[in-house]
Structures are given as structure tokens and as C-alpha cells.
Amino acid sequence: TATVSAPIVINVIEKANEAPKVTITAPSTNSQFIQGDNISITSVATDTDGTISKVEFYNGTTLLGTDTSAPYSFDWTNLPIGNFSITAKATDNKGAATVSAPIVIYVIEKANEAPKVTITAPGTSSQFIQGDNISITSVATDTDGTIAKVDFYNETSLLGTDTSAPYSFDWTNLPIGNFSITAKATDNKGAATVSAPVVINVIEKANDAPKVAITAPSTNSQFIQGDQLSITANATDSDGTIVKVDFYNGTSLLGTDTSAPYSFDWINLPIGNFSITAKATDNKGTAAVSSPVVINVTEKANEAPKVTITAPSTNSQFTQGDNISITSVATDTDGTIAKVDFYNGTSLLGTDTTAPYSFDWT
Incomplete structure (x- = not known):
């Protein structure tokens, strides 16, 4: 035999939702990083009476990123300089949220990387000639900044x-010599790097010979025996100075002039045909000879001598049987007296070949 009691009514209400738990597992607090680093922020989030719907990662109040599936993480790239307080906020399937204890990290300025620089031209051991112009070129780069200048x-x-x-x-x-060339690159933060040296050799320029030309007389000029001739020349040197100009008759040195205008006076020209040249020497000892100028010196026409009877005087009177000395003066401007003949009319009285010229008529 069974008996049922009177019913008792009970009410079962929903259990209060427990908030999730969340902890940042990396990085550890007070960690130090360098500007530009990348870090992975990881966390563990649990919910005893439900599930985790998402974990949000914050820098202060700024949302960095969200992860909706375990393991919960966020990659923060290219860290800026500063001190940062990182938190993770876990939200469960019923909307309850919990914020983790903050993790403080420090991001310090990245050490400035020095620039890189290389000379691209000229090549090392290049050879040049005195007076040349060269362009020195280089490539300069800076991975964490800019190039301010290259010296x-x-x-x-x-x-x-x-x-x-x-x-x-x-x-x-x-200039002449051996030179070690470098390029020094300086970046926007003042760091500098010097390139590997490039050695060049500059040799002396080959000496250019001077130039010389006789300006007077002109070739095939005619002169008379005994004339005076002024030989003039023009001499120049493109890479130095003229030290002297020598004047030659054939291989015979006539004279030298060491200052412009260059000339030589050839006096009392002899008879003949002559080839005249001028030889210019520069300050480095290089010489050049002019084209020859040919001149012709002909014999001077002979001038007749002059003669005068000095005694006796004209209209002198003598007595039969007297003796007299006939004297004379004879000169020749372009030669010598060979003889003096004394005449009575057309009759030769006598001859004298040496001065003083005279004849005794007895």
C-alpha cells in the first residue's frame, strides 16, 4: 500500500556568471626592448563556467589587437620609443570581462647605425697626367636615417x-704625386664612416717644346758686303718660359738673347750665301730650331782711291837744275793703296808703293 505526500514546489534560478581569468605570460614586466623591435604578447585566459570569446590586447587605453582563439596572442611590430603599460582583456561567452594585471615594458632608442660609403671612381692605382681634371664619385647609404653630406x-x-x-x-x-683619396659620409644623427682609400698616381706632363720663328730678315734677302743685319725672332712656350734664343749661321753660333724681344745684330756681313736659324730653349731644357732663312751677301762695288799732291804747290817756280820732292796723300775707304805713280803730262816720272808717297825729280 503506497501513499503520496502533498507536493512541495521548489524554484531553481540560474547560477551567477563567473568572470573569466586572464594573465599576460609574455613579455615579462619591466622587459626592455629596442626601438623597431617586434614582440609577441601572449596570454592565458580561462572561464570556469563558460568559454572565452575573445582576448583584447591594450597599450594603455589603446587597443592593439584582438585574438578569438587560444593560444591568445598579438604581434606588436616596429616598437616605438617609450614606456608602455600592456594589458589583456578577456571576455567570456556571456559578456563578462576581466582585465589582466598590467605589464610594463621599456623601449629605448635604437643605437644609430653608421652610414656606409664607397668611392666608385676613380679606380685605385689609376694614373693621371699633371693638369688633368678628375671626377671623384661615391655611393653612400644609411639604413636607419639619411645621408647629410659626403666629404x-x-x-x-x-x-x-x-x-x-x-x-x-x-x-x-x-698636381704631380701619389694621392690617397677617401670619402667620409655623415648621417642625419652625426655618425660618420670613412671609405677605403683609393690611391692615384699623377705623373709629370711631358714637356711641350717651345716654338720659334725668325721674323726678320725674310728668306732670300739680299745684302751687300759689310752691311749690318738685325736678326729678330719670336719664341713662345705653352707650358713654361723661354730661357734663351740662340742665333746660328749654319752650325756657327752668332749670339744669344735671354729676353724678349729676341734679336742679334750681325755686323760687317761677309760675302756669301748663309742659312740663318734661331734655336729656342725653354725652362725645362727642351729646344726647338726655327725654319732656316737664307740670305745672300754680294761683294761691295769697289770705291776708287783719293789722291792729292801736297808739294810742290801749283804755280811754284824753280831754276834749271833744281831738285824737287813731289809728295802726295792717297787714301782708299774700302781697301788699301797699292801704289802711287807720279807723271809729267803723260810721262811716268816714278812710282811709290808705300806711304808717305813721294818721288824725287832731280
Whole structure:
């Protein structure tokens, strides 16, 4: 036999939702990083009476990112400089949320990387000639900034500076010698790097011979025996100075002039045909000879001698049987007296071949 009691009514209400739990597992608090680093923020989130719907990662109040599936993480790339407080906020399937204890990290400025620089021209061991012009070129780069300037040096002497790419300097009128060229690149933060040196050799320029020409007399000029001739020449040297100009008759040196205008006076010309040249010598000892100028010197027409009877005087009177001395003066401007003949009318009285010229008529 069974008996049922009177019913008792009970009410079962929903259990209060428990908030999830969340902890940041990496990085650890007070971690230090360098500007530009990448870090992975990881967390563990659990919910005893439900499921985790999402985990949000914050820098202060700024949302960095969200992950909806375990393991919960966010990759923060290219970290800026500063101190940051990171938290993770877990939300469960019923909307309850919990924020983790904050993790503080420090991001310090990245050490400045020095720039890189290379001379691209000229090549090392290049050879040039005195007076040449060269363009020194380089490539300069900076991975974490910009190039402020590139200085070009010969040993420790600054040649020039370029502040914009392509970086170069034109070195003009090269002197003689061996030179070690470098390029120094400086970045926007003041870090500098010096390139490997490039050694060049500048040799002496081959000496250019002087130029010389006789300006007077002209070739085939005619002169008379005994004339005076002024020989003039023009001499120049493109890479130096004229030291002297020698004047020649054939191989015989006539004279030398060491200052412009260059000339030589040839006096009392002898008879003949002559080939005249001028030889110019520069300050480095290089000489050049002019084209020859040919002149012709002909014999001078003979001038007749002059003669005068000095005694007796005209209209003198003598007595039969007297003796008299006939004397004379004879001269020749272009030669010598060979003899003096004394005459009575057309009759030869006598001859004298030496001065003083006379004849005794007895």
C-alpha cells in the first residue's frame, strides 16, 4: 500500500556568471626592448563556467589587437620609443570581462647605425697626367636615417663636400704625386664612416717644346758686303718660359738673347750665301730650331782711291837744275793703296808703293 505526500514546489534560478581569468605570460614586466623591435604578447585566459570569446590586447587605453582563439596572442611590430603599460582583456561567452594585471615594458632608442660609403671612381692605382681634371664619385647609404653630406679628402686635406646624391667632387688641375683619396659620409644623427682609400698616381706632363720663328730678315734677302743685319725672332712656350734664343749661321753660333724681344745684330756681313736659324730653349731644357732663312751677301762695288799732291804747290817756280820732292796723300775707304805713280803730262816720272808717297825729280 503506497501513499503520496502533498507536493512541495521548489524554484531553481540560474547560477551567477563567473568572470573569466586572464594573465599576460609574455613579455615579462619591466622587459626592455629596442626601438623597431617586434614582440609577441601572449596570454592565458580561462572561464570556469563558460568559454572565452575573445582576448583584447591594450597599450594603455589603446587597443592593439584582438585574438578569438587560444593560444591568445598579438604581434606588436616596429616598437616605438617609450614606456608602455600592456594589458589583456578577456571576455567570456556571456559578456563578462576581466582585465589582466598590467605589464610594463621599456623601449629605448635604437643605437644609430653608421652610414656606409664607397668611392666608385676613380679606380685605385689609376694614373693621371699633371693638369688633368678628375671626377671623384661615391655611393653612400644609411639604413636607419639619411645621408647629410659626403666629404672628399686627399689624405687629411678636405677637397670638397656634396650634400645630395649622386655624391661627387671635381678635382681640377691635378698636381704631380701619389694621392690617397677617401670619402667620409655623415648621417642625419652625426655618425660618420670613412671609405677605403683609393690611391692615384699623377705623373709629370711631358714637356711641350717651345716654338720659334725668325721674323726678320725674310728668306732670300739680299745684302751687300759689310752691311749690318738685325736678326729678330719670336719664341713662345705653352707650358713654361723661354730661357734663351740662340742665333746660328749654319752650325756657327752668332749670339744669344735671354729676353724678349729676341734679336742679334750681325755686323760687317761677309760675302756669301748663309742659312740663318734661331734655336729656342725653354725652362725645362727642351729646344726647338726655327725654319732656316737664307740670305745672300754680294761683294761691295769697289770705291776708287783719293789722291792729292801736297808739294810742290801749283804755280811754284824753280831754276834749271833744281831738285824737287813731289809728295802726295792717297787714301782708299774700302781697301788699301797699292801704289802711287807720279807723271809729267803723260810721262811716268816714278812710282811709290808705300806711304808717305813721294818721288824725287832731280
